[in-house]
Amino acid sequence: MTQSRFQQLKAKVALLTVAVFFGWASTASATLNVVTTTEDIASLARQIGGGHVEVMSLTRGYQDAHFMQAKPSLMVRMHSADLLIYQGLELEVGWLPLLIQGARNPKIFLGQPGHLDMSIAIDPIQVPEGPLDRSMGDVHPFGNPHYTLDPSNIKPMAYLLADHLSKLDPGHATEYKANRDRFVKTFEAHHARWKEIMKPYRGKKLVTYHRTWDYFLQHFGLVSIGTVETKPGVQPTPAHLAELAETMKAQKVKLILQANYYRLRFSELLADKTGATLLSLPPAVGGVPETKDTIEFFEYLVKRITEALKMDE
Numbered sequence: 001m002t003q004s005r006f007q008q009l010k011a012k013v014a015l016l017t018v019a020v021f022f023g024w025a026s027t028a029s030a031t032l033n034v035v036t037t038t039e040d041i042a043s044l045a046r047q048i049g050g051g052h053v054e055v056m057s058l059t060r061g062y063q064d065a066h067f068m069q070a071k072p073s074l075m076v077r078m079h080s081a082d083l084l085i086y087q088g089l090e091l092e093v094g095w096l097p098l099l100i101q102g103a104r105n106p107k108i109f110l111g112q113p114g115h116l117d118m119s120i121a122i123d124p125i126q127v128p129e130g131p132l133d134r135s136m137g138d139v140h141p142f143g144n145p146h147y148t149l150d151p152s153n154i155k156p157m158a159y160l161l162a163d164h165l166s167k168l169d170p171g172h173a174t175e176y177k178a179n180r181d182r183f184v185k186t187f188e189a190h191h192a193r194w195k196e197i198m199k200p201y202r203g204k205k206l207v208t209y210h211r212t213w214d215y216f217l218q219h220f221g222l223v224s225i226g227t228v229e230t231k232p233g234v235q236p237t238p239a240h241l242a243e244l245a246e247t248m249k250a251q252k253v254k255l256i257l258q259a260n261y262y263r264l265r266f267s268e269l270l271a272d273k274t275g276a277t278l279l280s281l282p283p284a285v286g287g288v289p290e291t292k293d294t295i296e297f298f299e300y301l302v303k304r305i306t307e308a309l310k311m312d313e
Contacts, residue, residue, distance in 0.1 A: 032052060033080055034082065034085065035055075035057075035083070035085070036058070037059060037092050038059055038061075038091075039059065039284050039286040040294070041118055041157075043285045044154070044157055044161055045165075047183045048158060048162050048179045053165070056077060058074055058077075060286055061282050061286030062286070064259070065284075066233075068092070070096075070098035075104075078100070078108065079103045082114055083168060084114060084115055085116045085118055086116070086117060087147075089124055089140055089142045089143050090141065090145065091146075116164050119147065121156040122150075122156060124143025126140075126143055126214065127142060128141060144214055144215065146211070146212050149283065150218070151219060154184075154187055154191075158183060158187075162176045162179070162180035186295070187294065194220075194299075194302045195220070197302055198221070198306065202221030203222075204222050204255075205222075205223045205224075207225060207226055207227065207228065207257070207276070208227055208257045209227060209228040209259065209262050210227060210262065212258075226244050228256070228258070236266050248274045248276060255277050255279060255308055256279065258280055259281065260280045260282050260287060260288075261283075262280075281304055284297070285297045
């Protein structure tokens with residue numbers, strides 16, 4: 001081999017080495033494209049993923065995640081996702097399967113590393129027993145899907161997220177776990193304070209529009225005596241409202257709580273009949289401008305609910 005050909009070969013090897021190195025470095029430093037179905041999960045993913053994730057939520061905090069349209073624009077966004085995280089327990093059953101199919105992204109198919117059901121991190125409440133049918137309303141067969149409203153579920157969700165991101169991107173596993181620990185420590189400090197603030201109101205009775213708030217109520221010891229809806233997802237009849245109003249008067253219940261994406265008409269009628277306060281609140285992060293992340297969201301809920309309960313004392 002001549003000296004000139006040897007030098008050419010060395011140059012080619014050097015170029016190939018540089019190309020492989022920069023190709024590996026580009027992959028290692030690339031951000032993970034994370035798509036979530038709710039802003040609650042998106043907020044946690046941003047906290048834990050930090051600068052190594054790009055997160056987009058398919059819904060906003062002021063929308064009802066039960067009922068979304070499987071728009072082609074959402075399919076386009078999911079097509080390039082490295083990870084899909086959804087709330088599960090059939091919250092998104094009416095539209096998410098259509099989006100997954102239309103996105104044509106094998107990474108996020110069921111059983112793939114890019115497919116994560118967040119509900120595996122928690123123990124659901126209100127899991128129905130026995131056969132179910134449509135006469136029972138919109139009953140979720142695997143339990144109440146609104147578990148992000150229980151502060152005690154945030155820690156296991158954070159751990160699941162950190163573990164899953166670490167498996168997808170092991171090069172940054174240490175950072176994901178450090179972000180998780182830092183977030184959990186801060187959140188738990190706020191959580192302890194919220195429990196102290198809410199403690200005087202344990203046992204307080206109220207009415208909710210839907211069973212959206214049951215995790216929150218159970219965690220803080222509040223008691224729902226009924227729902228404005230006749231059954232889950234079924235609008236109330238005049239007879240149901242009249243009966244509920246009598247029960248509220250008899251038990252001196254003075255607060256009606258509902259998610260801010262529901263129409264106010266029926267709750268307003270009930271409030272007029274009973275003199276109760278109607279409190280319409282966001283059930284998810286981003287539902288109002290003051291709730292940009294998980295901590296701000298719970299801070300807002302605790303503040304507004306305790307203010308309303310004080311008024312009724």
